[in-house]
Amino acid sequence: MKWDEFFVTGDPMIYGADVSIVLTMVGILFYLTKYKKWKWLWDEWLTTVDHKKLGIMYIVSAVLMLFRGGVDALLMRTQLAVPEAKFLDSQHYNEIFTTHGTIMIIFMAMPFLIGLINVVVPLQIGARDVAYPYLNAVSFWTFFIGAMLFNISFVIGGSPSAGWTSYMPLASNELSPGPGQNYYLLGLQIAGIGTLLTGINFLVTILKMRAPGMTLFRMPMFTWSSLVTMVIIIFAFPILTVALALMTFDRLFGSHFFTLQGAGMDMLWANLFWLWGHPEVYIVILPAFGMFSEIISTFSRKTLFGYKAMIWSMLLIAGYSFLVWVHHFFTMGSGALVNSVFSITTMAIGIPTGVKIFNWLFTMYRGKIQFTTPMLWSLGFIVNFVIGGVTGVMLAMAAADYQYHNTYFLVSHFHYVLIAGTVFACFAGLIYWYPKMFGYKLNERIGKWVFWVFTIGFNVCFFPQYFLGLDGMPRRVYTYSEESGWGPLNMVSTIGGFMMGIAFLILVYNMYYSFRYAKRETTGDAWDGRTLEWSTPTAMPPFYNFAKIPEVTGLDHFWRQKQAGKVEKLKAEDIKPIHMPSNSGVPFIMASFFFVAGFGMVFEWMWMAIFGIIGVFGTLFYRSFEYDDGYYVSVEEVIETEKISK
Amino acid sequence: MRRLKPFFTFGLLMAVFMLSGCSDMIVLDPKGPVGAEQRDLIMYSIWFMLFILLVVYALTAFIVYKYRDRKNHKGYDPDNEGSHLLETIWWIIPIIIVIALSIPTVKSIYSLEGPPEESKDQKPLVIHATSVNWKWVFSYPEQDIETVNYLHIPEDRPVLFKLTSADSMASFWVPQLGGQKYAMAGMETELYLQADEQGTYEGRNSNFTGEGFTNHTFDVMAMSDAEFEKWASETKADAPELSKGQYDKLMLPGHVKQMTFSSTHLDWVDHAKNPEYALDARERLGYEEKLPHSKAGKEEKKKREEEMKKLEESESHGDSHAH
Amino acid sequence: MRRREKMAHAETHDPNTPLEYRSETGRLNILGFWIFLGAEIALFATLFATYMVLSHRVADGPALGELFEVESLLIQTFLLLTSSFTCGLAVHEMRRHNVKGLITWMAITLGLGLGFLYFEIQEFLHFIHEGANIGTSAAWSGFFVLVGTHGAHVTFGIFWVTMVLIQVAKRGLTPATSAKVFITSLYWHFLDVVWIFIFTAVYLMGMVTHNG
Amino acid sequence: MANKTVANEHHGFPWKHLIGFVLSIVLTLFALWIALETDLSLTWILIIIFGFAFLQAALQLLMFMHVTENSTKSNLTSRVQIGNILFAAFVAIVIVIGSVWVMTAGHAKHDKDQHAPKTENHENHGGGSEHDSGEHGSHE
Numbered sequence A: 001m002k003w004d005e006f007f008v009t010g011d012p013m014i015y016g017a018d019v020s021i022v023l024t025m026v027g028i029l030f031y032l033t034k035y036k037k038w039k040w041l042w043d044e045w046l047t048t049v050d051h052k053k054l055g056i057m058y059i060v061s062a063v064l065m066l067f068r069g070g071v072d073a074l075l076m077r078t079q080l081a082v083p084e085a086k087f088l089d090s091q092h093y094n095e096i097f098t099t100h101g102t103i104m105i106i107f108m109a110m111p112f113l114i115g116l117i118n119v120v121v122p123l124q125i126g127a128r129d130v131a132y133p134y135l136n137a138v139s140f141w142t143f144f145i146g147a148m149l150f151n152i153s154f155v156i157g158g159s160p161s162a163g164w165t166s167y168m169p170l171a172s173n174e175l176s177p178g179p180g181q182n183y184y185l186l187g188l189q190i191a192g193i194g195t196l197l198t199g200i201n202f203l204v205t206i207l208k209m210r211a212p213g214m215t216l217f218r219m220p221m222f223t224w225s226s227l228v229t230m231v232i233i234i235f236a237f238p239i240l241t242v243a244l245a246l247m248t249f250d251r252l253f254g255s256h257f258f259t260l261q262g263a264g265m266d267m268l269w270a271n272l273f274w275l276w277g278h279p280e281v282y283i284v285i286l287p288a289f290g291m292f293s294e295i296i297s298t299f300s301r302k303t304l305f306g307y308k309a310m311i312w313s314m315l316l317i318a319g320y321s322f323l324v325w326v327h328h329f330f331t332m333g334s335g336a337l338v339n340s341v342f343s344i345t346t347m348a349i350g351i352p353t354g355v356k357i358f359n360w361l362f363t364m365y366r367g368k369i370q371f372t373t374p375m376l377w378s379l380g381f382i383v384n385f386v387i388g389g390v391t392g393v394m395l396a397m398a399a400a401d402y403q404y405h406n407t408y409f410l411v412s413h414f415h416y417v418l419i420a421g422t423v424f425a426c427f428a429g430l431i432y433w434y435p436k437m438f439g440y441k442l443n444e445r446i447g448k449w450v451f452w453v454f455t456i457g458f459n460v461c462f463f464p465q466y467f468l469g470l471d472g473m474p475r476r477v478y479t480y481s482e483e484s485g486w487g488p489l490n491m492v493s494t495i496g497g498f499m500m501g502i503a504f505l506i507l508v509y510n511m512y513y514s515f516r517y518a519k520r521e522t523t524g525d526a527w528d529g530r531t532l533e534w535s536t537p538t539a540m541p542p543f544y545n546f547a548k549i550p551e552v553t554g555l556d557h558f559w560r561q562k563q564a565g566k567v568e569k570l571k572a573e574d575i576k577p578i579h580m581p582s583n584s585g586v587p588f589i590m591a592s593f594f595f596v597a598g599f600g601m602v603f604e605w606m607w608m609a610i611f612g613i614i615g616v617f618g619t620l621f622y623r624s625f626e627y628d629d630g631y632y633v634s635v636e637e638v639i640e641t642e643k644i645s646k
Numbered sequence B: 001m002r003r004l005k006p007f008f009t010f011g012l013l014m015a016v017f018m019l020s021g022c023s024d025m026i027v028l029d030p031k032g033p034v035g036a037e038q039r040d041l042i043m044y045s046i047w048f049m050l051f052i053l054l055v056v057y058a059l060t061a062f063i064v065y066k067y068r069d070r071k072n073h074k075g076y077d078p079d080n081e082g083s084h085l086l087e088t089i090w091w092i093i094p095i096i097i098v099i100a101l102s103i104p105t106v107k108s109i110y111s112l113e114g115p116p117e118e119s120k121d122q123k124p125l126v127i128h129a130t131s132v133n134w135k136w137v138f139s140y141p142e143q144d145i146e147t148v149n150y151l152h153i154p155e156d157r158p159v160l161f162k163l164t165s166a167d168s169m170a171s172f173w174v175p176q177l178g179g180q181k182y183a184m185a186g187m188e189t190e191l192y193l194q195a196d197e198q199g200t201y202e203g204r205n206s207n208f209t210g211e212g213f214t215n216h217t218f219d220v221m222a223m224s225d226a227e228f229e230k231w232a233s234e235t236k237a238d239a240p241e242l243s244k245g246q247y248d249k250l251m252l253p254g255h256v257k258q259m260t261f262s263s264t265h266l267d268w269v270d271h272a273k274n275p276e277y278a279l280d281a282r283e284r285l286g287y288e289e290k291l292p293h294s295k296a297g298k299e300e301k302k303k304r305e306e307e308m309k310k311l312e313e314s315e316s317h318g319d320s321h322a323h
Numbered sequence C: 001m002r003r004r005e006k007m008a009h010a011e012t013h014d015p016n017t018p019l020e021y022r023s024e025t026g027r028l029n030i031l032g033f034w035i036f037l038g039a040e041i042a043l044f045a046t047l048f049a050t051y052m053v054l055s056h057r058v059a060d061g062p063a064l065g066e067l068f069e070v071e072s073l074l075i076q077t078f079l080l081l082t083s084s085f086t087c088g089l090a091v092h093e094m095r096r097h098n099v100k101g102l103i104t105w106m107a108i109t110l111g112l113g114l115g116f117l118y119f120e121i122q123e124f125l126h127f128i129h130e131g132a133n134i135g136t137s138a139a140w141s142g143f144f145v146l147v148g149t150h151g152a153h154v155t156f157g158i159f160w161v162t163m164v165l166i167q168v169a170k171r172g173l174t175p176a177t178s179a180k181v182f183i184t185s186l187y188w189h190f191l192d193v194v195w196i197f198i199f200t201a202v203y204l205m206g207m208v209t210h211n212g
Numbered sequence D: 001m002a003n004k005t006v007a008n009e010h011h012g013f014p015w016k017h018l019i020g021f022v023l024s025i026v027l028t029l030f031a032l033w034i035a036l037e038t039d040l041s042l043t044w045i046l047i048i049i050f051g052f053a054f055l056q057a058a059l060q061l062l063m064f065m066h067v068t069e070n071s072t073k074s075n076l077t078s079r080v081q082i083g084n085i086l087f088a089a090f091v092a093i094v095i096v097i098g099s100v101w102v103m104t105a106g107h108a109k110h111d112k113d114q115h116a117p118k119t120e121n122h123e124n125h126g127g128g129s130e131h132d133s134g135e136h137g138s139h140e
């Protein structure tokens, strides 16, 4: 490997990125050293096993990734704004949409949701931590390292450029040589390990760590949606693991799963990818559904309508999600029977989803609706998501899909569900639970600006794309001709894209503004909430969450207690020593070895890969011999903590 | 009411788009029975979807307006937690809609597997379409001629495309004639299309195939039967034969202008049976895929860009059918 | 954070409860491991699907069934089946609080596992010698990766069980160590289940379709 | 199952294990015999040997792995364990049968590669000949 192949060169934008990366690094190192923050960083964050801190780290990483993916998006939109633009060349454009799609789904949407789940679910079920706090840290760090590995491809070695779907044989060694595609494979593989562990961790947490009295059918809807999501994760992610491994073998070790030679079968990659890929899109929508259920119920000041139907519809969606993957390749020629079956199963998903939509609407019916920002995002979700949903059903009609497939109609569909569904939920959830994480609310007035600018920009950006699709504009083209007539709508779309960018900047400003000026919360119940996370006396729960584990008597337990004026006050004699897990630096170190192994594989430096893998196993074995039973928080300390905050 | 204004504005905007756009959009303006069947299905589904949107929006507007938090708020019922009647309604109506959408969908799926109903008794014209990065090779086995990057077809007669690829997975799509289907190496898929009107239609590969994907296009010229026969026999007589060497050169990734030959590559290779042919040809010619960010890769890129520019110039001069 | 004393985690002391279920951690870990096995089922299912789809695509290499041999297959199968049995006996002994029995049966299990690996490697070498390796054709890629993944699991299992046995030897049977033993036993039985399907879907089917 | 304490099961002779072991050996040999020594049709062979495989898997789960055992007083864990395995089986069957179906239906008849040798001539009798019959102007 020559140097000109190692560092990406020759483009002012890349040099700019190089410089800013180095400057940021130096800045951070300088800050940490100057203010003697190294120990703080290590003790409080790098070694933490506290689900709330891990959740916050997930969310911070996801917001950074949203920025990265968003910059990619705006670069694409700039290139497409006018016909025959020369802003990006073909190779660049291809790299950008590949990283955009991959980062947004794997390193933005999922971690954002998992972050919120981390912060909220243990609190909602009245638990002091997750079932496996140590594993939780491993999950976060493998995700983080996977994301970093994927992101450095931009400046070292070059990014993947075969689309987030990486169809073979395009993604094979013969047609896409070099490290780019390897980054995709290894970055996703390492992050995928973390996701699978999260799945197991939270499934067990929700099943086994619930407060006494909280039966399954008394769980808050966000917890339910997390439970169902974890089930999908557990059974879908191994498929991705295998698919990625097989492609890695094809590229690195000469096997012939999906190659042109040796009777490999390119269709099989598409099949395996979507066997995971379709459940994946429900992994990123179900927690969103859960959050909207909480928020709509809270701000309608009313019980969720059709609680049981909400649960059954989610279980149905989860089951169906494994039965529809073929709708992503109706045009592959699998025959009329296959296409018919999968058309119908796909459309059938619209039924339980519709039930949820109407249940949300009727949760507001006879309610007392307060238009807080989280509620606005939820209303925006209903109105916009159905557009994405019904166009999804149009795509599901295979005979018609032959015309929509690979066009901007499809691009528009999935942004309508991903943004109006997942991203709106991330914003709504972030704002809703912000006081739980940081002790103050985000400013509502600025927040409403963000909502309107973003939502309008979103529609301006993506609604025209349906028409571009029907006008025959294919996806993944880096430019188009004047004669095609696609110019004006693309310009409109680009304007909308930049409006979303502006909204994002206002959101970041709001975080800064609220950090400086927002009134600090004095109780734990910022929104007059219904579920247990709001019942902690302090705005931000202490590291052990609950000094005394609550006893639950029904749905919306906390709300009903408040209504009855029976919120229990904590008494000193109720407090017992609290068992907590100890911090550990091992997950961070293990993830670092993963990075070394991954980087070695990307460049096919096998000595380095083997060194990294040995390191990973070393940390595993070390952990196996470590008998750390955690520690007890003394009664005095609990009393002190709870008093200080009172 | 003020809060809802944006939603209504948006609805209005949508209606304007719908009304102004319909007839212009090529998918909704088909020139053959296959595309027409799909257009009908699309329009049929759009009415259902608009109905669903209308119901959801009307309900949202009504509920949000009526139950917003305000002074002397009426009808607040915090413990209202469901209604069997209502819930049954919204389980059943979607089920009915899905059934209503499924029936024509399945019908169309089956009918699109064969030639169009109206021309069932006509013998389809068979054309083998082979994708190779980033060009299309069309073989007419009956006429024993081959074209690159353009097609001549007779109108009012079904055409059976036998699709395959020499390398990446591609998708053969002529939006105005009908939907697409994948063309894959080592595999043959079939697609029936038909033109009912004379004219030139744009066709393309719509499945991403890498750097040259954007220009992976071709033209389809639909003409009368007589004109088609005339063109075919003239081509057979006048055009040069396709040599193996020349064909191998076509296997290199890149763009070429339109070409015509009086023999087909099917005489010695069918990519549906031999997926390795293109890679072997590249090896024979000493071609190697470069890393996109290496020096060599950048030179290659420049070369391709110039190639493309030359092509565009030659096409604008009208000598596109050079033999 | 402040200084805190370390203490063992609270445990159940009901003598009827097996040791591995007595501590909260033990119970959680065992349930979590069951769920992990669900994920493993999905993982192997994907490998099986790949293998089944590709098993006829032999290009110009040998057909799969052509090289399979009943004798080696039976030896491997019986070694693994027996090891699953002895592993079960080990857990049985553990529940009788018989540390020596546990270690003895587990050691036998490990021996059988090593034997299995020996014959599997011999078989792979034989195939490679006959001109079938991972790069020969799609079918052989599928074979080697499916069967190899199982073999890698067995290898990992041998290391893991060894580590756990060392811990049992050092610390005796505690709620913590016995939960570890129980989890490794689940893992080991699971590998036997996977092998049954490899036996059926790969070897038997390969031989049937090749002969018939 | 729910309230049966596991304790009383493991004092005597491990009958359960022994029966499980013997059955698994028998099933294995029987499957082998069916597959290699009988003249049943391929479909029946497949049905029987896969039936046996699932039986054996169930044996391992019930006899060796104690899948129905509860770690706590409530029967939540056993239900989760069983439900988990059943859902895993569902997903596994969808993955395997679904993939095979989707990758062969419609494609199989077009899949000319199956037994074709790697030469450039395809006069070979193999793939696709039956299916070409309806076609005009064979290109061979």
Ligand code: HEA
Binding pocket: A165, A281, A282, A284, A285, A327, A328, A329, A346, A347, A349, A350, A351, A353, A354, A355, A357, A385, A386, A388, A389, A390, A392, A393, A395, A396, A397, A401, A404, A405, A406, A410, A413, A414, A417, A418, A421, A422, B052, B056, B093, B094, B095, B097, B098
């Ligand atoms: C959050 C992510 C998300 C969600 C929730 C969905 C939801 C749905 N998707 Fe989407 N989809 C994607 C993300 C998502 N999708 C992505 C990323 C891709 C493309 C990937 C790529 O190629 O790069 C894609 C692609 C995609 C395709 C492939 C198209 C092609 O490649 O040609 C299809 C086809 O069937 C489809 C269908 C559906 C359907 C039917 C739903 C349904 O779940 C929608 C259900 C909702 C409703 C229907 C609305 C509410 C219901 C009512 C108001 C009741 C009444 C309605 C009816 C009875 C119809 N999607």
Ligand code: HEA
Binding pocket: A066, A067, A069, A070, A071, A073, A074, A075, A076, A077, A097, A098, A100, A101, A102, A104, A105, A108, A109, A162, A163, A164, A165, A411, A415, A418, A419, A422, A423, A461, A474, A475, A476, A477, A478, A497, A500, A501, A502, A504, A505
């Ligand atoms: C959750 C997932 C998600 C999200 C949130 C988004 C968000 C956006 N996407 Fe994304 N998109 C995908 C998932 C997602 N996308 C996927 C999976 C694909 C398919 C990829 C593939 O084909 O392989 C895709 C493809 C895709 C395409 C098609 C490319 C093509 O086929 O050629 C386009 C084109 O318009 C697009 C646009 C946008 C825009 C404008 C946003 C906006 O919402 C972004 C808003 C912007 C910000 C939040 C960032 C703010 C940044 C700044 C303010 C800094 C400004 C700085 C500069 C201008 C330098 N996306």
Ligand SMILES: [Cu+2]
Binding pocket: A277, A278, A281, A324, A325, A327, A328
């Ligand atoms: Cu899908």
